[in-house]
Amino acid sequence: MTVDLHHLAAAYALDALDADERADFEAHFPDCEICGTEVIEYRETAARLAVDPVEPPGHLRGRVLTEIARTRQLSPRAPVVDIEPRRRRVAPTGFLYGAVAAATLLIVGLIGFQLGSASPSDDQLVDLLATSDIVVEPLAGDGEAAVSVAWSAGSGEVAVVASGLDQLAGDRVYALWMLDAGGATRSVLFRPDDDGTVRELGELPGRPTGWGITVEPAGGSPQPTGEILFATAA
Amino acid sequence: MSGVSSVRPISASRRRRREQRDRVADAAAPLGPTAEVDTLMLAAGRGDEAAFAGLYDQLAPLVHGIVLRAVRDPARSEEVTQEVFVEVWRLAPRYEAGRGSVRSWVATIAHRRAVDRVRSEQSARDRDQRETDRRDLTAPPPDEAVENDLDRQRVRRALGSLTELQRQAVELAYYGGHAYREVAVLLDVAEGTVKTRIRDGLIRLRDELGEGP
Incomplete structure (x- = not known):
């Protein structure tokens, strides 16, 4: 890192950083009290610059209200996540805004990381992330690993991305479970790359109310049998 | 609902x-x-x-x-x-x-x-479009109907209190939506200079505009 991140708060608040720097800064500022405060102040100032209000066309109001009526809101706080047969209470994430930013970053970063090789799954991942109803959720868990799930009901796909994930023995596999009122439905089985990163796509099995990740025997299980390592925290 | x-x-x-x-x-x-x-x-x-x-x-x-x-x-x-x-x-x-x-x-x-x-x-x-964007920015903002908006006048005055380079950098970034590297090309100055001018300009604006509405 050659650029001093502390000096980027103003350019960040004006959206004047390029994608890489924005990602670096977003990874930095939630943990930096000075930058956090500066960003808030600069954003207030930037918002003041918006002095050309323009009434949008009247029909837009109806479209927006129709769209939000079928758009699920993110949860403000970590709900209790139940996965049968085991139950585990997931601690709330302290700084959700940062967590979502980090999740987005993680995904953008992992895509950027792979753009050079442009494997088909990355194109699919980009397509998924470009859908208008994309929902990105960071999952909470112990340890250093960062895991996020992104899904789109419109495209019927779900992506799981992660970094820093522990390697597994050859006969074990990570399983992503979609949670809804009916319980847990198996979604994607995956193993991290040698560097601990994950980029996997799969079908969205329904309308999720949450997600959980367990370790299962290779080939997967019809229902979760392992401990919940990561789960929806928000 | x-x-x-x-x-x-x-x-x-x-x-x-x-x-x-x-x-x-x-x-x-x-x-x-x-x-x-x-x-x-x-x-x-x-x-x-x-x-x-x-x-x-x-x-x-x-x-x-x-x-x-x-x-x-x-x-x-x-x-x-x-x-x-x-x-x-x-x-x-x-x-x-x-x-x-x-x-x-x-x-x-x-x-x-x-x-x-x-x-x-x-x-x-086409990258030529940027030149058009830049020219547009130097033109007076449209919508004369709200010309008497006091808040708008305050912002104008605050922008006017910046140095020319600060003002151009902030306007190209915020109104033009340009990344600071592009701003550097458009203004033909070093990237580091643009970053500093954006920062100084924004601090000045913050001080001029106060807490805001």
Whole structure:
């Protein structure tokens, strides 16, 4: 890192950083009290610059209200996540805004990381992330690993991305479970790359109310049998 | 949708907005008392669609103005404005009053969404367009109807108090939606200089404009 991140708060608040720097800064500022405060102040100032209000066309109001009526809101706080047969209470994430930013970053970063090789799954991942109803959720868990799930009901796909994930023995596999009122439905089985990163796509099995990740025997299980390592925290 | 009774009917908030507009002398708060926007945001964060409609009525001109200025194309701007409000709805439960005003929170989402749209399209577009964008910026802003808006005059004055380079850098970045590296090319100065000027310019603006509406 050659650029001093502390000096980027103003350019960040004006959206004047390029994608890489924005990602670096977003990874930095939630943990930096000075930058956090500066960003808030600069954003207030930037918002003041918006002095050309323009009434949008009247029909837009109806479209927006129709769209939000079928758009699920993110949860403000970590709900209790139940996965049968085991139950585990997931601690709330302290700084959700940062967590979502980090999740987005993680995904953008992992895509950027792979753009050079442009494997088909990355194109699919980009397509998924470009859908208008994309929902990105960071999952909470112990340890250093960062895991996020992104899904789109419109495209019927779900992506799981992660970094820093522990390697597994050859006969074990990570399983992503979609949670809804009916319980847990198996979604994607995956193993991290040698560097601990994950980029996997799969079908969205329904309308999720949450997600959980367990370790299962290779080939997967019809229902979760392992401990919940990561789960929806928000 | 339940919870409708917790907010005032939309027609009432519309009426209020009109009344607020009439109070041009009180233009320091052109979007109305922040308390009301805060209340609406709080209710919208609990899934109250009627409250969100009220929020839309209050903030749609702000959002659309930001988007239109960066995106320019009316049809695309409509799309982006819609995306912004759907995003505001989705994120509403996570709005934290301690992390900035509703207005700046929504403006931030709008600006970023607009800028990202411009950049993704720009990369696939003739670069000559940038020169046009730049020329447009030096022209007086459109919409003379709100020329007497006091807040707008204050912002103009504040921008006028910057050095030429600071003002150009801030305007190209915020209004033009350019990354600072592009600003450096457009102004033909070093990238580091642009970064510093943006920072100094924004600090100056912050001090000139105070806490804001």
